[in-house]
Amino acid sequence: MTAGSIAVLDIGKTLSKLTLWEVNGALVERRTRRNPQVFHDGWAVLDTAGIEAWLANTLRDFARLSEVVAIIPVGHGAAAALVRDGALVVPPLDYEQTLPRGDYDRQRDDFGFTGSPLLPGGLNVGAQLHALEAKDGSLFAGATILPWAQYWSWRLSGIAASEVSSLGCHTDLWNPARNAPSALAVRRGWAARLAPIRHAGDVLGPIAAQWAERTGLSPKVRIYCGLHDSNAALLAARGFAEIADREATVLSTGTWFVAMRSPAADSARPSLSPARDCLINVDVNSRPIPSARWMGGREAEVLLRIDTRDADLAADGCAVLEALPRLLREDLSLLPSFAPGSGPYADRSGRWCNAEPLDPVLRRAAVQLYLALVTDVSLGLIGTRERLLIEGRFAGSELFVRALASLRPDLTIYTASAHNDVSYGARRLLMPDLLPPSALAIVQPLEQDISAYRDEWRRAVSRAGFGA
Numbered sequence: 001m002t003a004g005s006i007a008v009l010d011i012g013k014t015l016s017k018l019t020l021w022e023v024n025g026a027l028v029e030r031r032t033r034r035n036p037q038v039f040h041d042g043w044a045v046l047d048t049a050g051i052e053a054w055l056a057n058t059l060r061d062f063a064r065l066s067e068v069v070a071i072i073p074v075g076h077g078a079a080a081a082l083v084r085d086g087a088l089v090v091p092p093l094d095y096e097q098t099l100p101r102g103d104y105d106r107q108r109d110d111f112g113f114t115g116s117p118l119l120p121g122g123l124n125v126g127a128q129l130h131a132l133e134a135k136d137g138s139l140f141a142g143a144t145i146l147p148w149a150q151y152w153s154w155r156l157s158g159i160a161a162s163e164v165s166s167l168g169c170h171t172d173l174w175n176p177a178r179n180a181p182s183a184l185a186v187r188r189g190w191a192a193r194l195a196p197i198r199h200a201g202d203v204l205g206p207i208a209a210q211w212a213e214r215t216g217l218s219p220k221v222r223i224y225c226g227l228h229d230s231n232a233a234l235l236a237a238r239g240f241a242e243i244a245d246r247e248a249t250v251l252s253t254g255t256w257f258v259a260m261r262s263p264a265a266d267s268a269r270p271s272l273s274p275a276r277d278c279l280i281n282v283d284v285n286s287r288p289i290p291s292a293r294w295m296g297g298r299e300a301e302v303l304l305r306i307d308t309r310d311a312d313l314a315a316d317g318c319a320v321l322e323a324l325p326r327l328l329r330e331d332l333s334l335l336p337s338f339a340p341g342s343g344p345y346a347d348r349s350g351r352w353c354n355a356e357p358l359d360p361v362l363r364r365a366a367v368q369l370y371l372a373l374v375t376d377v378s379l380g381l382i383g384t385r386e387r388l389l390i391e392g393r394f395a396g397s398e399l400f401v402r403a404l405a406s407l408r409p410d411l412t413i414y415t416a417s418a419h420n421d422v423s424y425g426a427r428r429l430l431m432p433d434l435l436p437p438s439a440l441a442i443v444q445p446l447e448q449d450i451s452a453y454r455d456e457w458r459r460a461v462s463r464a465g466f467g468a
Contacts, residue, residue, distance in 0.1 A: 003023065004067045004069030005021060005022055005062075005067060005068050006020070006021045006069065006070045006427055006430065007019070007020050007068055007072070008021065008071075008072050008422070008426045008427065009055065009071060009072070009074065009152055010075075010229060010232075010422050010426075011149070012229060013096075013255055014034065015033070016051050017030070017031070017032050017033075017423075018059070019031075019423045020066060022066070025424075025427075025434060025435060028066050029061075029062060029065055031061075033050075033051070035047055035050075035051065036050065037094055038091075040090065040091050041090070043094075045091035045094055046079055046091055046092045046094055047091075048081075048091050059071075059215040059217060060214075060215045063215055063216040063217050064216070068217050068218070069218075070222045070223075070430065071156060071207070071221060071222075071223055071224065072224040073153045073156070074422055074426050075148035075150075075166065075228065076148060077166060077171065077230070078095040078122060078123050078124075078125060078170070078171075079095065079125070079151075080092060080128060080146060080148065080151075081145070081148070081151040082132070082139055082145060083144050083146060083154065083160065084141075084142050084143045084144065085142075088151075089139050089143050090139055092148065092151070093122050093131070093132070095121050096122075099122050099128065100134060100135075101130065101131070102130070102134060104127055104130040107184060107187075108124075108126065108184055109172065109175075109183050111274040114176070114280075115168070115170075115176050115272075115279050115281075115288065116170045116172045116274075116280075117274030117279050118274065119170060120340075120346075121341065123341075123342075124171060124172045125171035126173055129145070129190055130188075140189075140193065144193055144194075145162075145190060145193045145194050145195065146161075146195055149163065149166050149225075149226040149228065150162055150166060150195065150225060150226060153225055153226045154195070154204075156207055157205045157206070157208055159205045161195050161196060161197070161202070161204055162196065162197050162198070163198060163228075164286050165200060165228040165281070165282055165283055165284050166227065166228045168286075168288075169228050169230070169279075170281075172184055173190065176280050176286075176288040177288070179286045199225065200224070200225050200231075200284040200429055201225070201284070201429035201430065203222045203223070203224055204223050204225055205223060206219055206222060206223065207220075207221040207222075224430070226426075227429070230252050230256075230260060230281065230291075231260075231282075231284055232425035233258075233260075233392070234260050234283060234289070235284065235425035235429070236391065236416070236421040236424040236428065236436075237250040237416070237421070237425075238262070239424060239428050239435075240416075240440055242387065242412075242414060242440055243387060243414075245262075246264065246386070247262070247386045247387065248261075248262050248386065248388070248389065249262070249379060250388075251388060251390045252391055252422075253296060253390065253392035253393055254394075255295060255298050256293055256294070256295055256296070256298075256342075257295070257297070257378070257394075258291060258292075259293070259375070259379055259382060259384065260281055260289045260290075260291045261289065261290045261382045263383075270382055270383040272292075275346070277292060277293050277294055277342055277344060277378075278290070278381050278382060279291050279292070284429070290383070292378040293342065293378070294342050294374060294375075295343065296371050296375065296394065297394070298338075299336075299337065299338040299339050299350075300367055300371065300394075303334070303338060303363070303370075304363065304367055317397075317398040317399070320361055320399050321365075321398060321399055321402075323359075324365055324369075324446065324448055325448060326362060328450065328453055330354070330357075331354060332352075332353070332366045333354075333369075333370065333456075334352055334353065334367070335352075335460060335461060336348055336374055337350050337374075343374065343378070344377050344381060345374070368399040368400040369399065369400075369403050369453075371394070371397075371400050372400050372401075372404045373403075373407070384408075384411065385411070386411065386412070387413075388404075388412070388413045388414070389413075390415045390416070391415070391416040396415075401413065401415055402444060402445060403446060403450060404443070405446075406446045406448075406450050407450070412442065413442070415440065415441050416436075416438070416440055416441075417438050424437055
């Protein structure tokens, strides 16, 4: 690819992003949109109509800025769409709602076969399909099931596809060892309704004529199949010489903190605990990836009463670091969890130990240290060793990343740019030799020794019955 610009569409749970890149890697433009919760027929659903209108308007603007030659969709892994006769049957469900499960939990395949833990709400896509089918089985008649990223590639091209990284992420629909749909998906008839499997880097076709007319884009724009967002971050990490194909873990930070470990060839597969939100993801080449997750960004929002999508997490970094000695003296800490149903302490209700600080800087310091402590536990659960790359919104949170470096002196810890890693990973599908947008930075540990604080926190967690 030698000319033109590439658009990356990244549809997350809380934020939609569209970025435009020159082939050489230079950023042309970046636009974002908050995703509101909307409702349809009694369900909380994803705002497909609002996202589509925003996407069309933004692509129209991008067409005036540069010659767009390709669009790559990226999406989170907890949504699926039913389409029929060129139209959406029902908007994808919002995973943050209580769904009628009936006997679904009994029907699920064992964790050992799918790598999907039993998750609350609609975090297992199979639970969403079960709820829809229980309410109105006719929705599935003649319908095709599309993962979230591939819904957008279908919408833009008219070509339906499925993709392994989107199916192999806690959906209950995929068996990583067999590289095929799960027994549950086969039994329920969902496997037969999945769109044909394509590689994330496949071109599905040119942009649909109505979209070319709607946006002013060339009818020759190529629409790629697309991939799961955390896998895009993993692809981005592998573009750095320090990570490449070595033993390494990538920690993607946003609403979710997702740690994905690429083990060395001679590494034993870790024994994962589904009860502690460990899982197997599948990369774009169908390789199983031991992973752990928790809603670190959501917990930070709850505790700090801010919207981390807009907040400058690097702001007041010096003041937050200067507050650390006082925090350690006063032993201010938090016990998990403030986002029930996710993470290594999914069944626990969080609280402040001692007193909740009124000083906002001290509170911020305590929260960042708490994020590091829980992340450290998640990394241990997947056997992280040698290297860790932190990317996403919290990579610029200095106390968080430096505390993690102090907690894990056995690791070389790097940070990457907070905004562009998913886009870089998606573009590597087209151009595997594309150079990274910026160099990695090595994280230095804190000047203060926090080992005693960590040990007391772990004892407090254990006393409260939280497990190790």
